[in-house]
Amino acid sequence: MDISSVRLLPRKEESLLRFHPWLFSRAIASTDGELYDGCLVRVESHRGEPLGVGHYAEASIAVRMLSFIGNEEIEPQFWQARLAAALQLRLACGLLRVDPEAGSPNNVYRLVHGEGDQLPGLIIDVYGDTAVMQAHSMGMHYAREVIAQALMQVYQDLCGPEVIRAVYYKSQGTLPTREQREMCDDGFLIGHTEATPVWENGIKFMPDWLRGQKTGFFVDQRDNRALVEQYARGRRLLNAFCYTGGFSLYALRGGAERVDSLDSSTKAMYLTEEHVKLNFGQCHRHRSITQDAFAYLDEMPQGEYDMIILDPPAFAKHRKVLRNALIGYRRINAQAFNKIAPGGILFTFSCSQAVSREEFRLAVFTAAAASGRHVRILHQLTQPIDHPVSIYHPEGEYLKGLVLQVE
Numbered sequence: 001m002d003i004s005s006v007r008l009l010p011r012k013e014e015s016l017l018r019f020h021p022w023l024f025s026r027a028i029a030s031t032d033g034e035l036y037d038g039c040l041v042r043v044e045s046h047r048g049e050p051l052g053v054g055h056y057a058e059a060s061i062a063v064r065m066l067s068f069i070g071n072e073e074i075e076p077q078f079w080q081a082r083l084a085a086a087l088q089l090r091l092a093c094g095l096l097r098v099d100p101e102a103g104s105p106n107n108v109y110r111l112v113h114g115e116g117d118q119l120p121g122l123i124i125d126v127y128g129d130t131a132v133m134q135a136h137s138m139g140m141h142y143a144r145e146v147i148a149q150a151l152m153q154v155y156q157d158l159c160g161p162e163v164i165r166a167v168y169y170k171s172q173g174t175l176p177t178r179e180q181r182e183m184c185d186d187g188f189l190i191g192h193t194e195a196t197p198v199w200e201n202g203i204k205f206m207p208d209w210l211r212g213q214k215t216g217f218f219v220d221q222r223d224n225r226a227l228v229e230q231y232a233r234g235r236r237l238l239n240a241f242c243y244t245g246g247f248s249l250y251a252l253r254g255g256a257e258r259v260d261s262l263d264s265s266t267k268a269m270y271l272t273e274e275h276v277k278l279n280f281g282q283c284h285r286h287r288s289i290t291q292d293a294f295a296y297l298d299e300m301p302q303g304e305y306d307m308i309i310l311d312p313p314a315f316a317k318h319r320k321v322l323r324n325a326l327i328g329y330r331r332i333n334a335q336a337f338n339k340i341a342p343g344g345i346l347f348t349f350s351c352s353q354a355v356s357r358e359e360f361r362l363a364v365f366t367a368a369a370a371s372g373r374h375v376r377i378l379h380q381l382t383q384p385i386d387h388p389v390s391i392y393h394p395e396g397e398y399l400k401g402l403v404l405q406v407e
Contacts, residue, residue: 004033005042006056006063013045016052016068019392021120023054023063038138040066040074055121055139064120064137079143079150086117087158093385096159105199108207109386110219111151115396116388124151125215127207129165130193132215144169148189166191168209170216186210197278201226203249204278208271213243220399221246221311223384224347227403228309229254231345237307238262238300240293240332245272247309247347249279252286256307262289262296297335306341314352322354329355329363337371337406346404349381353398360400368404379403 012027023043035041041056043063050070054063066074090096095109111131112124121137131151135141148167155164167190197204200222209216228247232254239248242261251259261272269288276286289296293312310332315325329350336346350360368375381401383389389396 003040003042003053004031004035004056005044006031006035007044007048008046008051010046013051016043016065019068019390021054021065021115021118021390021393022061023065025060025062028062038142040139042070044070055137057137057139064139066118066120076146076150079147080154082117082119083112083147083150083154084158086112086119087154089117089388090386091158095386105202106222108198108200108205108217108219111386113387113396115390115393118390122147123215125217125219126164127209127216128193128196128198129163130195130209131164131167132207132209133167133169133189134215135169135171141171145189152190166193168193170209200246201250203253205244205246205249205275206271206278218243218246220351220383220387221349224349224381224401225250227379227381228347231307231403232256232259235307235345236305236341237309238305239309239311240297241310241312242272243268243311245275247311248272248286249275251307252276252280252283256285258285258287260287260289260305262291262293264290264292266290294332294335297332297339300339302339303341304339306344307346308336308340308344309347310336311347311349311351315350315355319354322359325352325355326359326363329360330367333364333367334370337368337373337375340406342407344406345378346406347381347401348404349399349401351399353395355400357397357400361402364402364404368406371406374407376405376407377402378405 006028007030008027009029035056037057039056040053041063042053043051045051052065052068052070053072053074054065056063090109095106107128110125112119112122114120114122121140123134125132135144151167166188169189170186195207197206205217207216225246229250232251235256236258237251237256238260240262242248242263245261248259248261263269269290273288276283315328333348340346348364383399
C-alpha cells in the first residue's frame, strides 16, 4: 500500500500503543508524501517503526486510526471484516428481532458506532431494510461507496438476501467544515426505499432520514425509554425536549395517567402527535405543548407533575463552551427539583460528549442542593449495547443519565 506517512515526536506514540484511536496534530514531527483531508496515512514512531494506518485531517485530531497493524491494507476485505464484527455483536445481543409476533420486535438499531466499533468517524443506523450512513470525517466520506458495498455483502453472508435493501448516505451537518459539507450530497448509495414504520420494543416509530436530526431517529435512548415505561403507571408525566415523543409513547403504554410532550419545535410536536396516533389512535391522555422548556418549567404550577423527563439537546459540542453548558444543566434541573411533586421521579440526561459523567452529576447535585429537597439516585444510565464504548476511548461514552426520586 503506497500511502503517505507521518512521523511522531519522541514519546508521542504512547497513546497509540494503548490503542487510543485519535492522534493529535501536536504529536507529529514530520510528514512524507502528499497529505490532504481524508487521505489514508501510515503512522510511524520517531524511530520509523510502523504503528498503524488511519484517516488524515487538517485538524486538531490529525489522524483517526483504522488499524494498529502498521502494514494493514485498507481494502474491501478490511471493511467487510469490521462490519461483520459489528453485525455479529448485534446478532449475539438479540437486537435484530424483526417478527412482530415474536414478542418484543426490534428492527431499528445502530450497526456502527464509530470508535466503539473500530471505525472512527463512521455511524450506521439500520431502520428496517434501510441502512443510513453518516461520515464524521472526510476519510469516511471518501470511502462511503466501498463501505456500502461491503455492508450489503456482510448482511447477505450473515443474515441472508433482502434483509438490507438500500443504503442511504446522509452528510447533513456531520463533516467538520462548512466547505466540506457543501461539497457533499445526500442520497442513496445502493437501492431505494421509502420510510415505513419501524419497531422498537413493540412500539412503532416513523424515521425520517431525509429531513430528521441525526440519521432520522435517536436510537440511543431505547433502554432508557423502556425504563420510563416501568415507572409511568398512574403518574402525571412531562416529557421536556420531547423531539419525536419517544419517552411519551413508552409512558403511555406503561399506563401513565397523563403525558404532556413539550418541545419548542412545531415540526417535532407534529411528529410526536403522528407517533401517538400510529400507536394509540386518538389518545385523550396525551397533550402536545409547543414552548421553550425553560420558560414552561418556570411558569408551570408547583406539583403539576410527579414524573419529569429532561432530555435536552447537547448543551456543549466542545469543551470551549463547557461552562455555559453546565450552567444550563444546573438551571433546567433546578427548575425540575423545585416544581416536581413530592415523591416524584426525575429522569435527567446529558448527551454532550464534552461534559463528563462527573461534571454532569455535579451539576445535578448542585441543583438538588439548592432546592433543599431530599433526592435519591435510583439508576445511573448510559447508552445501550449497540453504542459500545472502547475501553481505550472513554470519550465515546457521551450519554449520561440519572433517575432520581425527589421527596
